[in-house]
Amino acid sequence: MxxxxxxxxxxxxxxxxxxxxxxxxxxxxxxxxxxxxxxxxxxxxxxxxxxxxxxxxxxxxxxxxxxxxxxxxxxxxxxxxxxxxxxxxxxxxxxxxxxxxxxxxxxxxxxxxxxDDFPAVSEGAEARVQRLSSEEGLAGLQRELARLDPEYYATVDRQNHRRLERALRVCYTSDTAYSSFLGxxxxxxxxxxxxxxxxxxxxxxxxxxxxxxxxxxxxxxxxxxxxxxxxxxxxxxxxxxxxxxxxxxxxxxxxxxxxxxxxxxxxxxxxxxxxxxxxxxxxxxxxxxxxxxxxx
The missing domain is CATH 3.40.50.300 (P-loop containing nucleotide triphosphate hydrolases)
Structure with missing residues (x-):
């Protein structure tokens, strides 16, 4: 600068x-x-x-x-x-x-x-997140994000369903951590x-x-x-x-x-x-x- x-x-x-x-x-x-x-x-x-x-x-x-x-x-x-x-x-x-x-x-x-530029979410990832959310609720979303992306999980508002779901869609689509697209x-x-x-x-x-x-x-x-x-x-x-x-x-x-x-x-x-x-x-x-x- x-x-x-x-x-x-x-x-x-x-x-x-x-x-x-x-x-x-x-x-x-x-x-x-x-x-x-x-x-x-x-x-x-x-x-x-x-x-x-x-x-x-x-x-x-x-x-x-x-x-x-x-x-x-x-x-x-x-x-x-x-x-x-x-x-x-x-x-x-x-x-x-x-x-x-x-x-x-x-x-x-x-x-x-x-x-950041995230990949387009696949239909399979969208369906997977919806199924997880409906069957296991907030606790399931939290548990899965902690497993797939502990770095982002440490900072995200864990009570916010929408942010957890968004991160998991990217994780499932890209087969990599949501946080890897940040910064x-x-x-x-x-x-x-x-x-x-x-x-x-x-x-x-x-x-x-x-x-x-x-x-x-x-x-x-x-x-x-x-x-x-x-x-x-x-x-x-x-x-x-x-x-x-x-x-x-x-x-x-x-x-x-x-x-x-x-x-x-x-x-x-x-x-x-x-x-x-x-x-x-x-x-x-x-x-x-x-x-x-x-x-x-």
Missing amino acids: TRDKPLLIVIGGATASGKTQLAIELARHFGTEILSADSRQFYREMRIGNARPTEAELAAAPHHFIADRSLAEPLTAGTFAEAALPLLDRIYQDRSVAILAGGSGLYIRAVCEGL KPQERPFRPIYLQPLIDRESLYDRINQRVNHMLEAGLEAEVAALREERYRPVLQTVGYQEWWPYFDGTYDRDRVIELIQRNSRRYAKRQRTWFREYRPVATADEAIALIENTY
Whole structure:
């Protein structure tokens, strides 16, 4: 990369680690705008369960891709990049810095590096995955992906049926690991610098548990109940939402819901920490600013 390119500050990290606050402080310092790379915060119908930034936080700096569409207009990693790249071009007309912040690693990768070229899925692979999913469910998908591609299994959201199935289709089609197709970056007209908030595991898990409690106080149960007819959507088969469906069906009680949300959130955070392990940890916005200005 050359030094004449504008800078993209990429802030990743685990849920509840402090990405939003760090992004806002940096946006205010550099006088720039924030693109959200949280694949659940795109949707207007989801507010509490995805820890959307508050109105005060949104007012503190210009944000994009926050509650800008309906669940009926899903945004994949590829279409997110298609929308984000022209927006970055517009921001760079007036500024030399922009910010991309969120916990959805694949969406960040799509913007910064482009998506990888996977083989066309064979009919046999599609049928095999469908059969596994219907006969053994999520546990079967997890077990098979762990066997065929332990590297990808270590970072993927293991509660996300769609991502597990997609990886297995590629494994079955190509007879090789899904992860072997990853990591072939495309040239971009900006220079990314990858940062994450510095936080120890114990403090992070405590924040996660507290966040879940705050969500419940803010009306999470009612929010999810209002989305019951949309429960088939993949974005609602994720932590904070999926745990309620058996509760509404009478399978277990509310205490079990809370326990599962906290547990699954911690597990998701652990996978995120693995995904973002190469990002530079920074303890404060001042540390990040010094790093950026001294390096770039």
